[in-house]
Each structure stands twice: as structure tokens, then as C-alpha cells.
Amino acid sequence: MASVHKLYEFDYSSGTIKLKNRKCPRCGSVMAHHKQPEERYHCGKCGYTEFVRARRKGSRGKG
Numbered sequence: 232m233a234s235v236h237k238l239y240e241f242d243y244s245s246g247t248i249k250l251k252n253r254k255c256p257r258c259g260s261v262m263a264h265h266k267q268p269e270e271r272y273h274c275g276k277c278g279y280t281e282f283v284r285a286r287r288k289g290s291r292g293k294g
């Protein structure tokens with residue numbers, strides 16, 4: 232009983248299916264997601280790497 236739907240994630244709350252991993256803008260294959268040491272997506276086919284920009288929220292300014 233092997234599942235072939237591991238690449239996809241079903242959101243029960245919104246009822247939508249989305250792809251877990253990103254697709255490579257270069258060759259279009261599914262990229263691998265790495266969290267260490269830096270969060271990024273990496274394509275094993277062509278070697279394309281895309282870093283995830285950590286978005287700062289709630290920035291506080293002085294005075």
C-alpha cells in the first residue's frame with residue numbers, strides 16, 4: 232500500500248491541494264527543501280538554489 236501522494240499536501244481547512252516543494256524555475260523539476268544551516272530550496276537536477284528570505288515582523292523603531 233504505497234502512497235504516491237507524498238509530494239502533495241491536502242489542506243482540510245480550506246479544501247485545497249498544494250505542492251509541498253517548490254518547482255525549479257530553471258528546469259521545472261521539484262526542488263528539495265533544506266532548513267539547515269540556511270533555509271533554502273535546492274534542485275538536484277541542475278543545481279539551482281533559492282534561499283528563503285526570513286521576513287521580519289513587528290519591527291519596532293526607536294522614538
Ligand SMILES: [Zn+2]
Nearest residue numbers: 255258274277
Ligand atoms: Zn533545476
